[in-house]
Amino acid sequence: MTGKNYEAWDVKESDYPADGSMEERLKFLLRYAILAPSGPNTQPWKFAIHGGSISVFADLGRALPFVDPSNRTLYMSVGCAIANLAVAGAHFGFAPGVSYFPDGQESDLVAEVQLSPGRRPVDGQKGLFSQIQRRHTTKDRYENATIEPFILKELERNISLPGLYLTYLSDKDSKDKMADLVSRAHQTQLAKKEFRHNLGKWLRSNWTTEPDGMPLYTFGVPDALSLGFPAAFKEFDLSRPVIYRDSGLIHDCSTLAVLTTDQDDRLTWTMCGFALENLLLQATVYDVRASFFSQPIGLPILREELKARINRGHPQLIFSLGMAKPMRPSPRRPLEDVIIKRS
Numbered sequence: 001m002t003g004k005n006y007e008a009w010d011v012k013e014s015d016y017p018a019d020g021s022m023e024e025r026l027k028f029l030l031r032y033a034i035l036a037p038s039g040p041n042t043q044p045w046k047f048a049i050h051g052g053s054i055s056v057f058a059d060l061g062r063a064l065p066f067v068d069p070s071n072r073t074l075y076m077s078v079g080c081a082i083a084n085l086a087v088a089g090a091h092f093g094f095a096p097g098v099s100y101f102p103d104g105q106e107s108d109l110v111a112e113v114q115l116s117p118g119r120r121p122v123d124g125q126k127g128l129f130s131q132i133q134r135r136h137t138t139k140d141r142y143e144n145a146t147i148e149p150f151i152l153k154e155l156e157r158n159i160s161l162p163g164l165y166l167t168y169l170s171d172k173d174s175k176d177k178m179a180d181l182v183s184r185a186h187q188t189q190l191a192k193k194e195f196r197h198n199l200g201k202w203l204r205s206n207w208t209t210e211p212d213g214m215p216l217y218t219f220g221v222p223d224a225l226s227l228g229f230p231a232a233f234k235e236f237d238l239s240r241p242v243i244y245r246d247s248g249l250i251h252d253c254s255t256l257a258v259l260t261t262d263q264d265d266r267l268t269w270t271m272c273g274f275a276l277e278n279l280l281l282q283a284t285v286y287d288v289r290a291s292f293f294s295q296p297i298g299l300p301i302l303r304e305e306l307k308a309r310i311n312r313g314h315p316q317l318i319f320s321l322g323m324a325k326p327m328r329p330s331p332r333r334p335l336e337d338v339i340i341k342r343s
């Protein structure tokens with residue numbers, strides 16, 4: 001992978017400054033936090049290091065008001081970054097303790113992550129740590145393979161937080177119904193110019209030098225087509241090809257999964273992201289990868305329909321799981337851009 005916007009992926013465990021200052025060591029852990037997934041790769045996080053802890057902030061300047069009006073996806077993404085930070089911290093011998101929204105849920109401060117030193121690395125965490133650089137979202141296609149039931153059971157254990165539930169759906173009827181729900185969401189949303197402009201702003205050509213957003217190669221769009229695609233997406237309703245792609249990712253996956261919760265607030269969304277990223281890292285151990293379908297959850301009517309179908313609380317995310325080959329990662333912002341001084 002070439003280009004400055006991909007350099008974040010080159011982090012090497014052997015570069016850990018074991019004899020460096022606390023600040024240098026915690027800064028190194030953040031190199032793993034920023035490899036987390038985020039809804040349209042906005043990377044909506046900021047970090048401040050002070051003493052033995054890291055403050056994690058939501059960067060609301062990166063919100064998508066028409067695509068994610070409640071910022072659900074944004075907070076889930078921040079939760080994913082916190083998960084990577086905790087996994088990396090444990091790997092390098094810290095005992096991470098996460099305190100969510102210490103100043104209340106109206107504050108941009110999402111979490112204080114306390115990293116107490118002195119513990120020996122935990123082997124179990126090492127398994128997940130080595131997956132941080134291997135994980136990526138699959139947006140193109142799955143191989144024709146079924147995920148072993150023991151793997152699904154293992155993945156489910158990551159959703160062990162109280163009030164969080166994971167429902168697997170793998171029968172044909174459920175896949176048909178879910179594909180239909182996702183199609184209707186695309187039809188409604190992509191008919192709206194504001195939505196297309198908001199999301200289209202984060203689509204990138206295959207030669208992107210931007211540090212964020214979604215390069216179109218991740219969707220399997222050929223190089224030549226990728227140049228004009230973002231402008232065309234903003235201008236025209238391209239719901240047909242989008243629905244075609246998502247239908248494939250739903251029908252050809254091994255299983256669909258829906259994350260639901262008892263509560264529906266920023267804390268819940270952040271914790272959902274934390275659990276989700278642990279699940280994704282665990283899945284990567286087995287070369288199981290995921291594709292996400294946030295769209296029906298962003299539309300109240302379709303979310304209610306899904307809620308009635310799953311009947312286990314508020315739906316937060318639909319995703320599919322399947323075996324997929326590794327592919328080019330997506331760009332990341334340089335660490336310097338996301339570290340702030342705490343006022």
Ligand SMILES: Cc1cc2nc3c(=O)[nH]c(=O)nc-3n(C[C@H](O)[C@H](O)[C@H](O)COP(=O)(O)O)c2cc1C
Pocket residue numbers: 035036037038039040041073076077080135136137138139213214273292293294295317329330
């Ligand atoms: C909470 C959350 C929601 C997401 N929703 C979608 C989605 O609806 N559609 C989609 O194609 N990708 C979705 N993604 C995947 C992101 O686009 C992806 O993480 C980002 O482009 C970075 O790529 P990577 O995961 O391969 O590193 C979502 C990711 C997160 C964390």
